[in-house]
Structures are given as C-alpha cells and as structure tokens.
Amino acid sequence: MREIHCEQIRAAVRELVLKANVELPSDVVEALKAAHKQEESALARRILGILLTNAEMALEKKMAICQDTGMVSVHIDMGQEVRVVGGDINQAVNEGIRQGYQEGYFRKSVVNDPLSRINSGDNTPAIIHYQLSPGDHFNITVMPKGAGSENMGQLAMLKPAQGLAGVRDFVIKAVKEAGANACPPLIVGVGIGGNMEMAAYLSKKALLRPLNTRHHRAELRTLEDEWLGLINRLGLGPQGMGGKTTALAVNIETYPTHIASLPVAVSLSCHATRRRSCKL
Template identity: 50%
Template sequence: MRTIAYQDVAEAARRLCIDANVYLGEDVLGLLRSAREREPSALGQRVLEEILENNRIAVAETVPICQDTGTAFVFVELGEEVRVDGGLLRDAVDEGVRRGYTEGYLRKSMVSDPLRRRNTGDNSPAVVHIELVPGDRVRMTLLPKGGGAENMSRMTMLTPADGEGGVRAFVIETVERAGPNACPPVVVGVGIGGTFDTVGFLAKRALIRKAGERHPDPFYARMEEDLLAAINALGVGPMGYGGETTALDVRIEVCPCHIVSLPVAVNLQCHAARVARAEL
C-alpha cells in the first residue's frame, strides 16, 4: 500500500485552485480562437477578442480570469492501493482550497448557510467527489464553478416517450432561456439517465472533459454535434449581443436508469471553462 502525505494532497489542491483560476486550458482557448474567426457579428467578434485579451492579461499578471472564482469542485480518483497519511483526504482537499483561495487572492464566494448567508471567509467547503479506481495514484481535477452559469442550469424528469427529441428540446430551451446571463459562449454539460440525484452529477462531470472531445459512443457523439449546431443557430451569440457563437461545446454523460424514467440535467458553464488537473 502506497502512502501520500496529507500535506502533499493539500499543497496539490492549493496549487490547482490558483492555476485553474489564472490559466485557461489550451483546449478552451483553441475553441475561442476558432469562434473568433468564424463569428459573423462584429460585436460578437469584439467580445471574443476581449475574452482572449483578458486571458493574456490573467497569465501575464497572474490574476484571476474572472472575479467569480467560484465554488471549488474537486473530482478525486483515488487508487485502491494508496492511502493518505496524517489525516482525511477530504480535509486535505478543503485545507488546500482554503489556502489556495487566500494565498492566490481569489474571491471567497461560499456562505455557510443558504438562508442565513454568512460568508465562510475562505471559500470552503469544496464540493468533493471521490471515486475509487484501480492502482496506487491519486488524480485530482479542480473545476472552479461560477454562480452566473450555475444559476441558469436546470434539471427535469422526462418520460421515456419523450425520448431523444424531448432531451434535445430541453437542452436547447435551457441555453436559450439562460441567454446572456450564463456568459456565453457557454460549455453545455448534459446528464441523461440515472436518478433525480445522480443526473446533476453527470452533467457536472461532463464539464471536466476535455473541450472539443466527443463522447466515445458514436450515438452520443452525433447528438453532441447536433445539439451544438442547434444551439449556435439560436442567435444568442457572445454575451447575448447576437451572433453564431452561443456555445463552444456540448458534452453528454449518460447512465442506466429505471424503466419509467428519463432524467435530464443541463449544467451550464461560462466561457471561462476553467479546469486544472494533478496526479500524485
């Protein structure tokens, strides 16, 4: 059994919080650049250029891309042959998030209670998803999720008769209703199947996939492409000022479900689709 020090996990989480908020992935930047080339709206092009310029400034000055540095979602793939020495994995992740958001001059956006709304002061707690996997490694993926796009996300329980068409209509309607509020061009995470509680997780997990990478199942890969085209025909455009770049990417994640159910969740992510990864 391999061991990893608690402090090493905390340090990795700290680093990921800062890196994710400052450096946008090359995959997302590539989609933004090609969108700027294709976008027919002059205003839309201007917005895309501002977004790219903003990313250059963030890197040059080591400052956050966006002031909403988000809720810290941490997806952990924990090898079955590795254990954390000196404390709980979950506590180590939270400690790293506290340090990262404080030392990295990131905004503290978490309140401890949904109705009494007191800021926790250090952006904890993180939302931590731990999955056991074979091997002796720990892989961590950090997704800082801003509130603007999260607030425009939706889920529904369709019936099996609604089928692919029903799912398609719900996804398109969600992006259209979100309009400028979700900071388009957005990344659209779609969860299909599972249950009331798991479908939201599927949609969220879709957001940590590499940008532009299609689903391994050709059926869903085609559906992703079809949805992307339909969303970009809505006319919403960059920041909702009109244009053909409403979404950068659509990613579907699926899961088995009950014979009577067809749960669907759409988790929207703004163009600052920040993800950072580490392996320990």
C-alpha cells in the same frame, strides 16, 4: 498498500486552484479563437476578442480570469489500493483551497449557510466527490465554477416516451432560457440517465472533458455535434447580444437508468471553464 500523505493532497489542491483560476485551458482558448474567426457580427467579434485579451492578461498579471472564482468542486479519483495517512483528507483539501485563495488574491464566494448567508471568509468548504476503483492511482481535479452560469442549470425527470426529442428540446430550452445570464459563449454539459443526483453529477463530469475531445461513442458524438449546431442557430451569440457563437461545445455523458425514468440535467459553463488535474 500505497500511502498518500494529507500534506501532499493539501499542496496539490493549493497548486491546482492557483493555476486553474489564472490559466484558461488551452482547448477553450483554441475554441474561442476559432469562434472569433468565424463570427460575422462586429459586436460579437469584439466581445470574443475581449475575452481572448482578458485570458492573456490574466496569465501575464497572474490575476483571476473572472472575479467569480467560484465555489470549488473537487473530484478525487482514487484506487482502492491507496491509503491516506497523516490526517483528515477533507481538511487537507479545504486547507489547500484556503491557502490557494488567500495567496492568489481570489474572491471568497462561499457563505457558510444558505439561509443565514455569512461569508465563510476563505472560500471553503469545497464540494468533494470521491470515486473508488481498483488500482493505486490518486488523481485530483478541481473545478472552480462561478454562479452566473451555475444558477442557470436545469434538471428534468422526463418520461421515457419523450425520448431523444424530449431530451434535445430540454437541453435547447435550458440554453435559451439562460440567455445572456450564463455569459455565452457556453460549454453545455448534459447528463442523461441514472437517477436525479446521477444526472446532475454526469452533467458536471461532462464539463470536465476538453472541448477538442468528442464522445467515444459514435451515436453520442453525432448528438453532440447536432445539438451544438441547433444551439448556435438560436443566434443568442456572445453575451446574448447576437451572433453565431452561443456555445463552444456540447458534452454529453450517460449512465444506465430505471425502466420508468429518463433523467436529464444540463450544466452550463461560461467561457471561463476552469479545470485542472494532477496525479499523485
């Protein structure tokens, strides 16, 4: 049985959050550049130009791309042949976040109780998802996500009779209602199927897929392209101030569902879609 020490996990998470908050993923940079090239409105072009300059400055000055360095969700995909030794895995993840946020001069954006709302002071706890499957792999992905876009996410339990058109309209409605608040240009994560919690989870998994990777199933790939076209025809544009670029991509993930259900969740992410992975 392969052993992974908690110390390795702590060190990896620290490194991942330090990089994720400072380096905008290259696929997002490419998508922003492409959008900048094809925008016609002068204001929209200027906004996209500022976002590209900002990404360069963040990298050069080792500063956070966006001051909302988010609450961190951590996805641990581990093989069932792996044994974690040397302590508590959850504590190791949170310690990595605590250290990374301190060293990176990132904002501490977590309150320790949703009702009494006292800042926890170190950006912990993280939201940790474990996925077990055969093998001896151990992959960690971090996604620090800001609340501006997160707050505009939506979930609906549609009736199966509403079908594909119902799902499509719900996705577009979510983007339209988010308007300027979610900081377009957006990356739109769509989870369809499963049950209520699964749809929400899928919509987040969808945001982890690079923008230059389309769905492996042709019919879903077609929907991703079609919905992106519809969303961009809304004309909300960068920062909701008009233009052709309301979204950079639509990523869909699906799962089998109940005969009576058609769950759909939409997770919106701003251009500062921060994600970083490593293998131990």
